[in-house]
Amino acid sequence: MSEPIIRIQDLKKIYRTGDVDVAALRGVSLDVAKGDFVSIVGPSGSGKSTLFHILGGLAAPTSGSIFIDGEDLMALSDSGRTNLRRRKVGFVFQKYNLLPTLTAMGNIEMARYFSENAAPLDQGFGALLTRLGIQDRLDHKPRAMSGGEQQRVAIARALVNQPAILLADEPTGNLDTENSEKVLGVLRDLNERLGQTILMITHNPEAAAYGHRTVHMRDGRIVRES
Amino acid sequence: MINRLVLENLKHRKLRTALSALSIGFQVTMILSVVGLSQGMLNDSINRAKGVGADIWVKPPGASVIGLSGASMPQKVLRFFQAQPHITHAVGTVIQPYAGISSVSGIDYKEFVGLSGNFRFLQGGPFQTQDELIVDQWYAEQSKARVGDMVTILNHKWRICGVVEPGKLGRLFVPMARLQELTNNQDKLSQILLKVDDPKNTQSIIANLKKIEELDGYSIYSIEEFVSMFSFNNVPGLRAFIWVIIGLSIVIGFLVVSLTMYTTVLERTREIGILKALGASPVNILNILVRETALLAIAGWLAGIVISFGANWAINHFVHSNLQSEITPDWWPTTFAIAMAASLLGAVYPGLRAARLDAIEALSYE
Numbered sequence: 001m002s003e004p005i006i007r008i009q010d011l012k013k014i015y016r017t018g019d020v021d022v023a024a025l026r027g028v029s030l031d032v033a034k035g036d037f038v039s040i041v042g043p044s045g046s047g048k049s050t051l052f053h054i055l056g057g058l059a060a061p062t063s064g065s066i067f068i069d070g071e072d073l074m075a076l077s078d079s080g081r082t083n084l085r086r087r088k089v090g091f092v093f094q095k096y097n098l099l100p101t102l103t104a105m106g107n108i109e110m111a112r113y114f115s116e117n118a119a120p121l122d123q124g125f126g127a128l129l130t131r132l133g134i135q136d137r138l139d140h141k142p143r144a145m146s147g148g149e150q151q152r153v154a155i156a157r158a159l160v161n162q163p164a165i166l167l168a169d170e171p172t173g174n175l176d177t178e179n180s181e182k183v184l185g186v187l188r189d190l191n192e193r194l195g196q197t198i199l200m201i202t203h204n205p206e207a208a209a210y211g212h213r214t215v216h217m218r219d220g221r222i223v224r225e226s
Numbered sequence: 227m228i229n230r231l232v233l234e235n236l237k238h239r240k241l242r243t244a245l246s247a248l249s250i251g252f253q254v255t256m257i258l259s260v261v262g263l264s265q266g267m268l269n270d271s272i273n274r275a276k277g278v279g280a281d282i283w284v285k286p287p288g289a290s291v292i293g294l295s296g297a298s299m300p301q302k303v304l305r306f307f308q309a310q311p312h313i314t315h316a317v318g319t320v321i322q323p324y325a326g327i328s329s330v331s332g333i334d335y336k337e338f339v340g341l342s343g344n345f346r347f348l349q350g351g352p353f354q355t356q357d358e359l360i361v362d363q364w365y366a367e368q369s370k371a372r373v374g375d376m377v378t379i380l381n382h383k384w385r386i387c388g389v390v391e392p393g394k395l396g397r398l399f400v401p402m403a404r405l406q407e408l409t410n411n412q413d414k415l416s417q418i419l420l421k422v423d424d425p426k427n428t429q430s431i432i433a434n435l436k437k438i439e440e441l442d443g444y445s446i447y448s449i450e451e452f453v454s455m456f457s458f459n460n461v462p463g464l465r466a467f468i469w470v471i472i473g474l475s476i477v478i479g480f481l482v483v484s485l486t487m488y489t490t491v492l493e494r495t496r497e498i499g500i501l502k503a504l505g506a507s508p509v510n511i512l513n514i515l516v517r518e519t520a521l522l523a524i525a526g527w528l529a530g531i532v533i534s535f536g537a538n539w540a541i542n543h544f545v546h547s548n549l550q551s552e553i554t555p556d557w558w559p560t561t562f563a564i565a566m567a568a569s570l571l572g573a574v575y576p577g578l579r580a581a582r583l584d585a586i587e588a589l590s591y592e
Contacts, residue, residue, distance in 0.1 A: 056503070059586060085504070093503075093589070097496070101237070106231075110504060111505070114504050114505035115505060
């Protein structure tokens with residue numbers, strides 16, 4: 001196996017609420033190879049969202065070590081984590097989280113803008129839009145799109161900067177079965193055709209089955225892999 | 227890209243954007259109207275002073291150049307001035323304030339037109355009795371007054387005998403003797419207007435008059451000196467009043483923008499979280515809010531200028547006799563700076579709050 005794109009060793013995260021310390025992660029170790037599609041499952045409070053936030057540079061880890069594409073997240077300042085979000089991570093959220101005032105293309109271009117990538121979008125991205133089935137919806141604002149379409153726009157936005165990893169947090173949580181299958185199919189397709197590394201948090205065992213492997217979390221630890 | 231986001235954000239909440247811009251606009255209008263009124267009224271006073279045609283104005287000791295004051299100068303002084311060399315006309319007038327900032331001018335009709343030239347009558351003609359009143363066109367239009375109407379001023383009924391073109395001394399003219407009698411100022415004058423044989427001699431004549439011991443304490447001005455005193459600095463409290471209005475405008479602008487931006491940040495908490503997830507730094511977030519604020523300030527400033535034209539028209543249309551307003555383009559840059567400064571100040575706290583928002587909390591905001 002080549003050098004993992006994500007290497008996590010004994011990762012801990014402690015939140016302080018008032019005078020009480022709450023351990024959200026209690027020593028997580030995980031390696032993810034480039035091109036892997038990992039599903040992370042676990043009950044509420046298992047720490048999977050905290051892991052998602054740390055991997056995405058939205059929260060700082062407390063201790064341990066965590067590297068993404070060679071970047072040491074323990075050593076990153078706030079601005080370093082901002083840069084990580086700009087260049088190495090793409091997010092897909094349960095609630096799509098598109099900017100409501102911008103069109104689909106405006107949302108995609110906004111992610112491009114923050115990455116400071118001034119190059120025009122290449123043909124490969126055009127092909128991706130076609131594969132996502134949203135090439136005719138780019139001038140529409142989110143309110144004029146279905147949930148499935150919004151989520152596919154969110155996937156395009158997450159991938160426009162060719163991130164090292166795509167983090168998907170319950171990407172089918174707000175979708176009906178048909179749209180869920182479409183979105184999961186798109187994710188698997190991206191993984192298989194483009195070799196996109198994907199980490200997906202889900203409650204749904206059927207959704208988790210789309211990944212190459214499933215990591216089970218409970219009480220801030222990884223308890224099992226399948 | 228940021229500009230597009232800012233524009234779309236402002237368009238997304240059209241009513242709030244319009245109300246915020248209007249609020250800033252009214253702050254700009256407030257300043258422009260006060261300055262326009264001040265300048266308009268001062269210029270109207272200058273025009274009326276110049277319209278008299280006198281070369282020298284004499285005020286009694288202690289009298290204000292601009293302020294309205296009753297008659298306090300002995301009328302016999304008039305004969306003294308009439309006897310001075312190079313003076314062709316010496317005319318006394320009585321200015322009697324009434325109803326706030328209005329005044330009525332008592333004139334000796336024959337003497338006054340001898341100095342000033344004839345009034346241009348639009349209706350009627352000169353006084354035929356001691357209880358008649360000549361009004362100017364602005365007063366007639368505002369009061370819908372016509373020749374033959376009766377008007378009560380200083381508890382006395384006057385019959386309007388003529389309507390004249392504006393621009394000479396005052397708006398209302400009555401026979402001086404009757405006004406002196408009504409105000410218990412028999413043989414007293416408010417000011418003396420002098421015309422000289424050659425205006426080139428005006429300064430030397432004034433210098434000679436000032437050397438006369440009996441005139442010690444009298445204020446003697448050439449018409450140029452006299453009108454130069456109609457400025458912001460010479461009206462007691464006017465500059466301070468304008469500063470108070472500017473201060474209030476800044477506070478209002480600050481509060482309006484502060485409230486607008488605060489609610490904007492609250493409403494867009496989730497969007498701010500999205501932007502942060504996409505890689506926006508705190509500076510990027512602040513930048514977006516500052517640009518929105520700046521656009522609001524510019525829109526508000528433009529709206530304020532447009533509204534000030536409306537206010538100017540309304541003042542000059544409905545109360546032209548009492549108030550005169552002017553458009554003051556030289557104050558537009560100042561009001562721009564005030565609107566922008568107040569707005570940006572108002573955006574500081576909401577902007578910093580947005581920039582410091584925790585991305586995870588913001589993303590989970592409902």
